[in-house]
Amino acid sequence: MKRIAESTVRRLSIYLSFLEDIEARGALTTSSDDLARLGGTTSAQVRKDLSFFGSFGKRGLGYSVPELSSRLREILGLSHQWRVCIVGAGKIGAALARYAGFAERGFLVTGVYDSDPTKIGKNSAGLTVKNIAHLDRDVAAGKYEIAVLAVPAENAQQIVDALAKAGLKAILSFAPTQLNAPADVTVRTVNMAM
Amino acid sequence: MKRIAESTVRRLSIYLSFLEDIEARGALTTSSDDLARLGGTTSAQVRKDLSFFGSFGKRGLGYSVPELSSRLREILGLSHQWRVCIVGAGKIGAALARYAGFAERGFLVTGVYDSDPTKIGKNSAGLTVKNIAHLDRDVAAGKYEIAVLAVPAENAQQIVDALAKAGLKAILSFAPTQLNAPADVTVRTVNMAM
DNA sequence: TCTAACTTGTGAAGAAATTCACAAGCTCCG
DNA sequence: CGGAGCTTGTGAATTTCTTCACAAGTTAGA
Numbered sequence: 001m002k003r004i005a006e007s008t009v010r011r012l013s014i015y016l017s018f019l020e021d022i023e024a025r026g027a028l029t030t031s032s033d034d035l036a037r038l039g040g041t042t043s044a045q046v047r048k049d050l051s052f053f054g055s056f057g058k059r060g061l062g063y064s065v066p067e068l069s070s071r072l073r074e075i076l077g078l079s080h081q082w083r084v085c086i087v088g089a090g091k092i093g094a095a096l097a098r099y100a101g102f103a104e105r106g107f108l109v110t111g112v113y114d115s116d117p118t119k120i121g122k123n124s125a126g127l128t129v130k131n132i133a134h135l136d137r138d139v140a141a142g143k144y145e146i147a148v149l150a151v152p153a154e155n156a157q158q159i160v161d162a163l164a165k166a167g168l169k170a171i172l173s174f175a176p177t178q179l180n181a182p183a184d185v186t187v188r189t190v191n192m193a194m
Numbered sequence: 195m196k197r198i199a200e201s202t203v204r205r206l207s208i209y210l211s212f213l214e215d216i217e218a219r220g221a222l223t224t225s226s227d228d229l230a231r232l233g234g235t236t237s238a239q240v241r242k243d244l245s246f247f248g249s250f251g252k253r254g255l256g257y258s259v260p261e262l263s264s265r266l267r268e269i270l271g272l273s274h275q276w277r278v279c280i281v282g283a284g285k286i287g288a289a290l291a292r293y294a295g296f297a298e299r300g301f302l303v304t305g306v307y308d309s310d311p312t313k314i315g316k317n318s319a320g321l322t323v324k325n326i327a328h329l330d331r332d333v334a335a336g337k338y339e340i341a342v343l344a345v346p347a348e349n350a351q352q353i354v355d356a357l358a359k360a361g362l363k364a365i366l367s368f369a370p371t372q373l374n375a376p377a378d379v380t381v382r383t384v385n386m387a388m
Numbered sequence: 389t390c391t392a393a394c395t396t397g398t399g400a401a402g403a404a405a406t407t408c409a410c411a412a413g414c415t416c417c418g
Numbered sequence: 419c420g421g422a423g424c425t426t427g428t429g430a431a432t433t434t435c436t437t438c439a440c441a442a443g444t445t446a447g448a
Contacts, residue, residue, distance in 0.1 A: 005405070014385065017370050021347075031425065040372050043425090044407055051427060059426040060414035095289075153215075176211050178234045191208060199435070225395065237395090238437055245397060253396040254444030 008049050012072055014039050015046065019069040031062035078106050085111035085144040087159055089119045089129045092174050093150035097125035111144065115155075135159075139166035146170045153177040160187060202243050206266055208233050209240065213263040225256035272300045279305035279338040281353055283313045283323045286368050287344035291319035305338065309349075329353075333360035340364045347371040354381065 018038045022030055032046040039046070050056055050068075053075050057063040073079045084107045086093050096102070097112055112124050115132040122129050130138075138144065147163050149156055149171060156175035163171060164185045173179055173189045181187045212232045216224055226237040226244075233240070244250055244262075247269050251257040267273045278301045280287050290296070291306055306318050309326040316323050324332075332338065341357050343350055343365060350369035357365060358379045367373055367383045375381045 007405075010385075017385075021371075033425080038372050042407070044409090044428095045405095047425095047427060048406075055427060057426050058414065059412065060424050062425065176215075178232050191204075191211075201435075227395080236437070238398095238439090239435095241395095241397060242436075249397060251396050252444065253442065254394050256395065 004052055008052060009076070011039065011041065011045070011049050013076055015049070016069060016072040016076065016078075019065055019072065023065050023069060028065055029062045030065055030068075032057070034062075080106060082107050082146050083144045084109045084146045084148060085113060085135070085138070086148045086150060087113045087132065087135065088150035089114040089116070089122075089124050090150060093148075094124050096148060096150060096174075097127060107146070109148075111138065132159075136162050136166040139163055139168050144168065146172065149173040149175055151175060160185075198246055202246060203270070205233065205235065205239070205243050207270055209243070210263060210266040210270065210272075213259055213266065217259050217263060222259055223256045224259055224262075226251070228256075274300060276301050276340050277338045278303045278340045278342060279307060279329070279332070280342045280344060281307050281326065281329065282344035283308040283310070283316075283318050284344060287342075288318050290342060290344060290368075291321060301340070303342075305332065326353075330356050330360040333357055333362050336361075338362065340366065343367040343369055345369060354379075 015035050018035055032043040035046045036043040056068050056071055086097050086109055089112050097109055102109055112127045112129050113132045113135045114120060114129050119129050120131050147168055149159060151159060153175045156173055156177055157179055160171060160179050160181050164181050169185055171187045179187050209229050212229055226240040229240045230237040250262050250265055280291050280303055283306050291303055296303055306321045306323050307326045307329045308314060308323050313323050314325050341362055343353060347369045350367055350371055351373055354365060354373050354375050358375050363379055365381045373381050
């Protein structure tokens with residue numbers, strides 16, 4: 001299967017949010033032109049993006065809104081419930097644990113870890129903060145599919161190494177530093193500075 | 195002047211954050227190769243990115259860390275203090291008003307507006323929430339250079355229109371909808387869904 | 389001064405993403 | 419059934435972005 005450009009995936013997620021909007025308004029079909037107008041792109045772009053994954057429309061008619069949004073959710077991995085842990089119970093970590101948008105999108109935060117003894121055992125957004133020493137054991141046990149890193153830049157690489165070793169395949173990092181990981185582990189860094 | 199790609203600007207901001215790191219460690223010079231390694235790109239890319247704005251390095255030597263970071267800050271508009279207002283005192287608006295990272299980067303939040311009478315006059319992160327009815331008057335008076343929109347999607351376009359009419363030139367929106375504005379007004383939409 | 393070792397800045401080549409343009413499929417209506 | 423009016427899906431053309439490759443500038447050391 002061919003590699004899909006990141007920009008394509010980003011746009012698909014935008015299309016999905018418009019589809020949800022359109023669906024809520026009760027429309028049953030839509031066209032690449034509609035989606036393009038809403039998303040600030042061109043209809044050819046929309047069709048090209050979708051064509052990477054198959055053909056979901058009917059010529060002359062457009063796309064079925066419920067069908068296309070369900071296909072997009074599938075493509076984007078949002079039809080699955082992902083088990084997520086947050087590493088780092090500082091300000092960013094706590095804000096993420098509280099963020100409701102995660103759960104809405106199928107990302108279920110079921111664990112928060114920290115190394116600070118004064119934080120371990122305390123409550124953070126309804127979850128008990130666990131000792132980071134148990135993290136790799138829990139990961140190895142298959143407790144999580146995704147880890148979100150909200151730790152200082154200087155500790156991030158070491159945690160990535162441990163997670164990769166324990167068998168985790170997906171990491172989202174908020175640490176402002178370049179992270180290295182084996183090729184079969186996907187690491188994505190979010191730049192808070194914008 | 196030639197148009198600069200958004201991807202270039204995004205990388206410049208990454209380089210700057212590494213430079214700040216390097217500066218804090220006390221190093222005086224760095225090379226395109228260093229920056230590339232840290233940023234997960236190539237040295238040719240780094241040099242190409244910088245070359246759009248001039249030549250800041252010395253052949254054989256590399257770049258002066260303080261000079262390059264100050265030039266980047268200038269290019270990215272971070273050497274200026276921007277006066278920012280937040281429109282919408284809901285959850286996102288309040289979180290943004292509280293967010294310290296803004297001030298660090300030269301974005302000074304000096305006003306928060308909302309249309310809800312139960313919120314007007316209340317305190318939000320040290321600022322009194324003002325009546326949105328006064329927003330265009332304040333904008334026209336030159337009180338703000340940038341507006342951050344944290345309002346429901348259905349109200350966003352109307353506010354953009356009012357701000358544009360009042361003479362504002364830069365808007366950052368968190369509303370999940372495509373916004374239209376005159377060509378001389380820059381609107382940037384942040385996709386919370388990731 | 390001369391050579392070795394670096395590193396920048398930049399045309400040119402190569403790769404990737406976007407846009408164009410059109411054949412082909414679908415629906416409606418007379 | 420046939421034509422008009424839409425809209426998709428997709429090769430080909432075009433534009434944009436990235437990487438290559440190397441001349442030229444700089445420093446250090448002999």
